[in-house]
Amino acid sequence: MxxxxxxxxxxxxxxxxxxxxxxxxxxxxxxxxxxxxxxxxxxxxxxxTGRRNSVALTVPDLVNPYFSQVTMGVAEGLGDYQLMLLVTRVDDDRFTVNVENMLAERVDGVLAEAPGARLVEELDVPCPVVVLDRPTQGTTLPHVDFDLAKGVRELAAHLVELGHRHLGYVDAARQGPTFQTRRQLLLRRMRGLTEDPVTLSTTRSATTVEEAAAEFRQRWPQWRADGVSCVVCATDIQAYGVVDAAQELGIAVPGELSVAAFDDLPFSKILAPGGLTTITLSGYELGLRSAALLRELMDGRRPEETHVRLSCELQVRGTTGPKKGRRAKRA
Known part of the structure; x- marks a missing residue:
């Protein structure tokens, strides 16, 4: 036919x-x-063929919708493969055992979300592996991550122009190179844009709305005394919690406190007031491009690039404004 x-x-x-x-x-x-x-x-x-037509994807959780987007991108890029999803945290004692059990199923390829990629690399996986979102730290494995420099530079300039010099930072409790890079790069960029002292007071929470809100409530009295006028969060989910807690405490956003974050999840466009200011890090694109790179490797082809960097940019919305009592100061 x-x-x-x-x-x-x-x-x-x-x-x-x-x-x-x-x-x-x-x-x-x-x-x-x-x-x-x-x-x-x-x-x-x-x-x-000697192949199972199955691919394994390791992610730390599915509660955070960001990883759901990554999974959707992978599924789109490898729709003709069976996708084996391993949801396990790298600090879980069972991580190595879980990965070994997964490999016993003779998968054709592995997509490893950092920081679990380091342990996958140590296991000497006998099939192609692509690492997702592992900036700055060297790896011998093919990987796809984000070029954070542009987005962070735009966020730093935006906050300095608005007069913010003392920031609170809600980092992720689950530490990894991508979160560390976001925080350090932002502080470095802001200090490079102004002669004024710039401070960054860091705390950590799980990447849930409830945990981030609780952490903000606990930290806010000290942050307020320290002159914090803006809170930056490692993820959009945590920013939702901060905005919610601020509103409960009667803190006007952005009149009294600005809030910004990383990810740009779909809900961030409609978060009151006027949407969340955030840096776009497309989980779907990360999954899709990682799947494409893994497919090349599984097909025995030699990719033109084994390190793919995705662009990101700042989305300025309603949660950031001039520091209270001051006019925006240009860098």
Whole structure:
């Protein structure tokens, strides 16, 4: 029905068509397979190809919608693979055992979200591995992360222009290179834009609305005494908690306190008042690009780039404004 040879059909349905069969021919084969109602025997294909057509993805949790977006991107990029999701924290004693059990299933590739990537690397995984979101720290593994410099530079300039010099910072309790880089880069950029002293008072919370709100309530009396006029959060989810707690305490956002964050989740556009000021770090794009890189490796191709950096930019919305009692001061 597709008008092609048996060998061509075999290449397409067994996932070996890349670089050998045109996209037009692949589409014709898939259309014919769907029309005939043919179902691929996964066991037989595994025996014939030596591949299980399954990919493992490690994420620290699914409560944070950011990782749901990452998973959606991976699923879109590897829709013809079975996705095995391993939800486990790197500080969990069972992490290594869980990864080893996953590898015992003979997956064709692994997508490892940092910082779990370090332990995956130490396990000497016998299949292609791509690391997600691991800036600054060297790795021998192919990886996809964000070029934070542009977005953080824009946020630093925005806050300095608004007159903010003393910041509170709600970092993630789960430490990793991406969170450390965000905090350190922001402080460095702000200090480079003004001769005024810039301070950053850091606390940590789980990446949930409730925990971040509770942490802000506890810290706010001291932060207020220290002159904190803006709170930056490592994630949007934590910023939601800070805004909610501030409103409960009668603190006007952004009239008395500005709030900014990282991620740009869909809900951040509609958060009162006027949306959350945040740096866009697309989880979906991170998952999609990581999946594309892993597919190249699993197909035996040599990618042009084994380190892919995704762009990010600041979204200025309603939660940031001039420091109370002062006009915005340009850097």
């Amino acid at each position: 597709a008008g092609v040879s048996t060998s061509t059909v075999s290449l397409v349905i067994n996932g070996k068509a890349a670089g050998r069969v045109s996209q037009e021919t692949q589409d014709r084969v898939h259309a014919a397979v769907q029309h005939l109602g043919y179902r691929i025997d996964g066991v037989a294909r595994s025996l014939a």
